[in-house]
Amino acid sequence: MPVQESHASSPATADNGGENQDEAWVWAQIKAEARRDAESEPALASYLYSTVISHSSLARSISFHLGNKLCSSTLLSTLLYDLFLNTFSSDPSLRSATVADLRAARCRDPACMSFSQCLLNYKGFLALQAHRVAHKLWVQNRKPIAFALHSRVSDVFSVDIHPAARIGKGVLLDHATGLVIGETAVVGNNVSILHHVTLGGTGKAGGDRHPKIGDGVLIGAGATILGNVRIGEGAKIGSGTVVLIEVPPWTTAVGNPARLVGGKEQPTVHEDVPGESMDHTSFISQWSDYII
Amino acid sequence: MPVQESHASSPATADNGGENQDEAWVWAQIKAEARRDAESEPALASYLYSTVISHSSLARSISFHLGNKLCSSTLLSTLLYDLFLNTFSSDPSLRSATVADLRAARCRDPACMSFSQCLLNYKGFLALQAHRVAHKLWVQNRKPIAFALHSRVSDVFSVDIHPAARIGKGVLLDHATGLVIGETAVVGNNVSILHHVTLGGTGKAGGDRHPKIGDGVLIGAGATILGNVRIGEGAKIGSGTVVLIEVPPWTTAVGNPARLVGGKEQPTVHEDVPGESMDHTSFISQWSDYII
Amino acid sequence: MPVQESHASSPATADNGGENQDEAWVWAQIKAEARRDAESEPALASYLYSTVISHSSLARSISFHLGNKLCSSTLLSTLLYDLFLNTFSSDPSLRSATVADLRAARCRDPACMSFSQCLLNYKGFLALQAHRVAHKLWVQNRKPIAFALHSRVSDVFSVDIHPAARIGKGVLLDHATGLVIGETAVVGNNVSILHHVTLGGTGKAGGDRHPKIGDGVLIGAGATILGNVRIGEGAKIGSGTVVLIEVPPWTTAVGNPARLVGGKEQPTVHEDVPGESMDHTSFISQWSDYII
Amino acid sequence: MPVQESHASSPATADNGGENQDEAWVWAQIKAEARRDAESEPALASYLYSTVISHSSLARSISFHLGNKLCSSTLLSTLLYDLFLNTFSSDPSLRSATVADLRAARCRDPACMSFSQCLLNYKGFLALQAHRVAHKLWVQNRKPIAFALHSRVSDVFSVDIHPAARIGKGVLLDHATGLVIGETAVVGNNVSILHHVTLGGTGKAGGDRHPKIGDGVLIGAGATILGNVRIGEGAKIGSGTVVLIEVPPWTTAVGNPARLVGGKEQPTVHEDVPGESMDHTSFISQWSDYII
Amino acid sequence: MPVQESHASSPATADNGGENQDEAWVWAQIKAEARRDAESEPALASYLYSTVISHSSLARSISFHLGNKLCSSTLLSTLLYDLFLNTFSSDPSLRSATVADLRAARCRDPACMSFSQCLLNYKGFLALQAHRVAHKLWVQNRKPIAFALHSRVSDVFSVDIHPAARIGKGVLLDHATGLVIGETAVVGNNVSILHHVTLGGTGKAGGDRHPKIGDGVLIGAGATILGNVRIGEGAKIGSGTVVLIEVPPWTTAVGNPARLVGGKEQPTVHEDVPGESMDHTSFISQWSDYII
Amino acid sequence: MPVQESHASSPATADNGGENQDEAWVWAQIKAEARRDAESEPALASYLYSTVISHSSLARSISFHLGNKLCSSTLLSTLLYDLFLNTFSSDPSLRSATVADLRAARCRDPACMSFSQCLLNYKGFLALQAHRVAHKLWVQNRKPIAFALHSRVSDVFSVDIHPAARIGKGVLLDHATGLVIGETAVVGNNVSILHHVTLGGTGKAGGDRHPKIGDGVLIGAGATILGNVRIGEGAKIGSGTVVLIEVPPWTTAVGNPARLVGGKEQPTVHEDVPGESMDHTSFISQWSDYII
Secondary structure, eight states: OHHHHHHHTOGGGSSHHHHHHHHHHHHHHHHHHHHHHHHHOHHHHHHHIIIIITOSSHHHHHHHHHHHHHOOSSSOHHHHHHHHHHHHHHOHHHHHHHHHHHHHHHHHOTTOOOHHHHHHHOHHHHHHHHHHHHHHHHHTTOHHHHHHHHHHHHHHHOOEEOTTOEEOSSOEEOSOTTOEEOTTOEEOTTOEEOTTOEEEOOSSOOSSOSOEEOTTOEEOTTOEEESSOEEOTTOEEOTTOEEOSOBOTTOEEETTTTEEESOOOOOSSGGGSHHHHOOHHHHHHHHHHHHO | OHHHHHHHTOGGGSSHHHHHHHHHHHHHHHHHHHHHHHHHOHHHHHHHIIIIITOSSHHHHHHHHHHHHHOOSSSOHHHHHHHHHHHHHHOHHHHHHHHHHHHHHHHHOTTOOOHHHHHHHOHHHHHHHHHHHHHHHHHTTOHHHHHHHHHHHHHHHOOEEOTTOEEOSSOEEOSOTTOEEOTTOEEOTTOEEOTTOEEEOOSSOOSSOSOEEOTTOEEOTTOEEESSOEEOTTOEEOTTOEEOSOBOTTOEEETTTTEEESOOOOOSSGGGSHHHHOOOHHHHHHHHHHHO | OHHHHHHHTOGGGSSHHHHHHHHHHHHHHHHHHHHHHHHHOHHHHHHHIIIIITOSSHHHHHHHHHHHHHOOSSSOHHHHHHHHHHHHHHOHHHHHHHHHHHHHHHHHOTTOOOHHHHHHHOHHHHHHHHHHHHHHHHHTTOHHHHHHHHHHHHHHHOOEEOTTOEEOSSOEEOSOTTOEEOTTOEEOTTOEEOTTOEEEOOSSOOSSOSOEEOTTOEEOTTOEEESSOEEOTTOEEOTTOEEOSOBOTTOEEETTTTEEESOOOOOSSGGGSHHHHOOHHHHHHHHHHHHO | OHHHHHHHTOGGGSSHHHHHHHHHHHHHHHHHHHHHHHHHOHHHHHHHIIIIITOSSHHHHHHHHHHHHHOOSSSOHHHHHHHHHHHHHHOHHHHHHHHHHHHHHHHHOTTOOOHHHHHHHOHHHHHHHHHHHHHHHHHTTOHHHHHHHHHHHHHHHOOEEOTTOEEOSSOEEOSOTTOEEOTTOEEOTTOEEOTTOEEEOOSSOOSSOSOEEOTTOEEOTTOEEESSOEEOTTOEEOTTOEEOSOBOTTOEEETTTTEEESOOOOOSSGGGSHHHHOOHHHHHHHHHHHHO | OHHHHHHHTOGGGSSHHHHHHHHHHHHHHHHHHHHHHHHHOHHHHHHHIIIIITOSSHHHHHHHHHHHHHOOSSSOHHHHHHHHHHHHHHOHHHHHHHHHHHHHHHHHOTTOOOHHHHHHHOHHHHHHHHHHHHHHHHHTTOHHHHHHHHHHHHHHHOOEEOTTOEEOSSOEEOSOTTOEEOTTOEEOTTOEEOTTOEEEOOSSOOSSOSOEEOTTOEEOTTOEEESSOEEOTTOEEOTTOEEOSOBOTTOEEETTTTEEESOOOOOSSGGGSHHHHOOHHHHHHHHHHHHO | OHHHHHHHTOGGGSSHHHHHHHHHHHHHHHHHHHHHHHHHOHHHHHHHIIIIITOSSHHHHHHHHHHHHHOOSSSOHHHHHHHHHHHHHHOHHHHHHHHHHHHHHHHHOTTOOOHHHHHHHOHHHHHHHHHHHHHHHHHTTOHHHHHHHHHHHHHHHOOEEOTTOEEOSSOEEOSOTTOEEOTTOEEOTTOEEOTTOEEEOOSSOOSSOSOEEOTTOEEOTTOEEESSOEEOTTOEEOTTOEEOSOBOTTOEEETTTTEEESOOOOOSSGGGSHHHHOOHHHHHHHHHHHHO
């Protein structure tokens, strides 16, 4: 698979040192962007200094920002800040996922003009980072506090990801409002998911009951995928699609209920992976063909 | 109707004393759960004590929790706490509806591990309790304050239930983000409604213009039901379905626009009522049949 | 076009003086409504006085209300209040758009009982006013603070309008939760948009990539319109419709993917414009015809 | 003692019914004053409604006001409101002491223009009411929460009254900043104490070690009284006086260290009791005589 | 009086233009100081930007700072900010008094290293500016809101200045905790008052009953001045002094009760005025002479 | 000096390991006390868990408590928490001073019933710990942030200690309201200072101008010590005393102005050191002798 290989061999992710360098480079970018914005907009300078510029690391900045966003009168910002900072500090893989998510927004969203814009303003990005911490707490069997974080993220960002759900790196949750991801769902790397998407279960029974989303998948706004079905690598799920069936790799599903359209050809160029290209255009033409 | 009868004859709802006993039992469970979690997770203990353990009744705990969740800089928590507490204290039927809603989440949602998890974290549950109070104020012709509560619930939980809407007991609003229920809508008992569901009107004219949802109905994620149409007892509305027509009892509606599928057989076992079983599986196979 | 003409010649918008008179009249109505409610509901009087009655102008009242709604621990209410007040004070066209939006809610939403109810409680109205300010800042090339406002509106109201999007006057965002409007979208005058609507792009490429919505259009709940497509004047987009194609004027689009139904007759009476009539009824019958 | 008798036979304190009538009358005055001020000063109306006018009783108004004044991020206003309200509601003698304190400020302080001014603004009055509740909790052996209240009062009002100290009715703590009253101090009825006054102990030993202040005493600003000494009924302690000795009834003590001046004549008219007359004038002349 | 004359002819106060220039110069200094500190101390930069650097004028900066310092859950920062800003904006004499007070702290307090340090941190300075606004409201017969400000200043800063008290320009309230100034007190220009000072009344009678402090007076820590007595120009009141008598100009009063010591020689050099020199040294030697 | 020696050889301060053990022991006591109080008083449990029980060290608990006490809308609790925690964590001598201060309150104040009572409620203790951090920042030449802390402590606790002042270990600031300690003041070990005490300067000149307080000194309420004078080891300064002169060791100063009374005998028993005995009794008798 040339796509994966080319990605795997990128210098930034070659080894741990590379990841640290990557994190440091992105953090330096963010601080420089924030300084530039603080100079041009004095009314925002206080916010930029407190949230970004005054911090010595990306982990501290995100922990501060999430602590202030998610706190309430009964869950204090100091407690949340401590919780986030301790978790991010102790787990480099969390931080490298954060960096990959920042890059995903920066590369894929044409409206994203800087890393700091994503860090400060993208509720999908922020909800995902909070989920990464909640998931880590869940794995450590600290379920009550994982649920409390989950609840705060659902209140504040209207993003509802069960703390048990496993989510890969380089994931873009675009717009994000109304996203629901269930307990046994799995989302691969380099996936892009628009708002109002549901990765839901199918009933009262417990057990493995939620979708499994392959690497590089693109899921359009308002799509609903229900049940323990597999969405293959590089598949595209059209906006508003209701999927109750398995979708093969490199295939497009559209409509309510979903029909499969388009071929199964794997792109030879990395940028053509749907989760990274965000290319709805081709799927529109595929669909148009289908409709006619 | 054996289903309804068996439900009506459950000891907990046989008389007022039974209801009080039921409330006391659930409240004792909640306190015990919270104490257990406070011991295992010191970082959450403060939150659990302030919100649950320090209170002498379920009504006080919910009033405190909602007061703190829904307050703003211009609507103080003390004012809201007073409002909730006075309303819950003076109306036992409100409290028994709360208990039935707690039971609904605990029984139907496989991700719900305890009553306290629902009380603390489920925005659908919390929004519904706030609505019950707002509805009571509406009925007492205290419309401005009912609207103010409605607005706070819509801001904080992204759940938008008009204070005039009448909603039964034992209702599960699962995930809940984006739910919209209009002014003249009626929702029966033991109904389960997923997120992004709309029970909407059809235009500018006033009057009775919203759906009427029968007992035991299950409405999937993203379904839109418009107009003064009746959704019969035990019906299932598939995810993403757009319903503009009456749906007979024990029938499934799927698709955009909705088609009716499946038979009209009433289940002989209480647990098979769709609103209680949360059984999307059968509806999936029904739909698959339909598609093919 | 008699519809537009009759609208243009309404005395309130004939000249600047008329607009000022219109603003003054609506503001007087709002204060009177708030005083009446404060008298009937002492528990709400403090809120009504601080948010409405104590202010000397509509601009001050909205700036105060938005400042308190959108503030956070790192973006203080005083800063936001100043920002809103300065922007509203310096631009009469902003204030006349606000008045037109208030009138739109009052006339078109049968659940809207007063102007003050809209001003205080309608998240769609409030999100739109905050967007108008963010858009003005964007046009002044103050992008970082425009994004910060955008982010707060998305957190607090679950309404996500890119600050670059251009939105006309007399627009009703009904219920509003989950609304997403992209960077290059344009929305005309007298449009009504329900909740969960997406005016989205189609991929990773930048440039002009979002829908253009004509005057008087009605977009139903959960509709998704993707790409740089034109929705003609007076068109109706049904609930849950997924639109990837141009929709001609005075035409109805329904279904996933969208089909065009209904004729192209322009109404002779102003009130029959879909965006103002909110008339889903006719479109329901059109659709029913289509289905059969 | 004609003074005491005339006071005891006042209709308001003749029996419980009288006290209730007295409380009701003062509360009606306060509400009328607040309404008048709200009308004349819209900027203050919100505060007056939330703190006074919206409440149904004096106990609720004070509990709300103290809850909001004394709350912190870790001691929530709802908790404090509940604590104050429960204590005031269950103990009519607390409420009659409050009413007597309001009357004391109104009658004795020439700068006090209304009851509501005292209720809203006088830190001495508010600190004393919080102390009355803390003392009641202390007597019920709820020492940790009594200390927590004590600490908040000391932070917020700079008034430091040990929760064990016993304080009579009709007490005026004028200006109040810096007042310190120790654990075993006792203060009689109708006493007036200015700011910076210390009723302190004398060392490391425990036991009964603080002053006992008789009825009707007046203690000037900055006076320090140390040790288990008795200040007799109707005594005057001059400003800045340091008292380490017993002061007989109807006597004046001045200077550092204190000298006794003036005669021991008991006034025949109630208004001439020093604690009620606030008459520093005579003590000035007494002192002048002393100095010369 | 050469001292006063030389002061009156200072270029900064010669005319209104001079005052404006003076204000602009001091404000430029403050911004430069704050920028320098923000660069050297990133942890404080957010605070410095929000409170100083982001503002376009000294009046806005002080109004923002006081609004945030004095706000409470029932008196919002936005309301107070508006009140302060409107008052400062409409009255240049208030602003020139503020500038004179800043200069007084900068020149007289050896611990004051910059104007911004005084603006940000000196409770005496801040309390005095809030009093100036409260006094202006009092004069406009807006007594309830003047009292509300008075109460907040007394709670937050432990400085208790009756809103009716008249206070001159160039006044330094050093340390300030515990200062009490009564209703009919008058304080001249270029006065310095240490902490714990009382300018009090003498009893229950209303009318003109508080001290009149002449220009250039220095009042030491803990001094108590009672009654309608005149403290002459250039007098010194020693720490802990209890003054019940008139003190002639250029005279020192020490002890409890006060004795007059030192001569009546008026200084020929402006800097030797006690209120400006803060010279306790000479008074110490005067006192030492007195004691011996 | 046997007193000092016996103190120096106490096991707790013999070496660093001993100090760590001492800190651990006191922290274990505090947690046990807080747990006991949380069980007996559910209304306080949330506060006790958040402030004490949930923390893993005394440094974290104090940093959390001070961060929440001293924060404001422009100086966030998270920022202050970080600042306190970093400073306490990096400097064991700060922590051992904290432990000595806790012991001082526990041993010398008969009203202090537990370590946790002091940690939670004693404003003198809390102000002193905040000062220790501010002083450390001052020494590191981080003056602006040291002043910001100083200002917050002065606002919140009415305790005004210049960040440059050097204060020893085992210091009790009893009641503390109104305490003022100037820039060049030095306070030794095992000193006890009551409220309203001033260690002040004498004028406008800079340089070394504040008192030097020896080890074991006791300073009574309202005492004022001015100028660069030395108060010798083991001296007692009576309440309300105004001291402008050097006070020899083991001597008592009383009155305004101060006279020296009592002998110069050094106690042979450690507990008889005035700063530790808090023994005002002997000084009272000394004074009584003096008066007569």
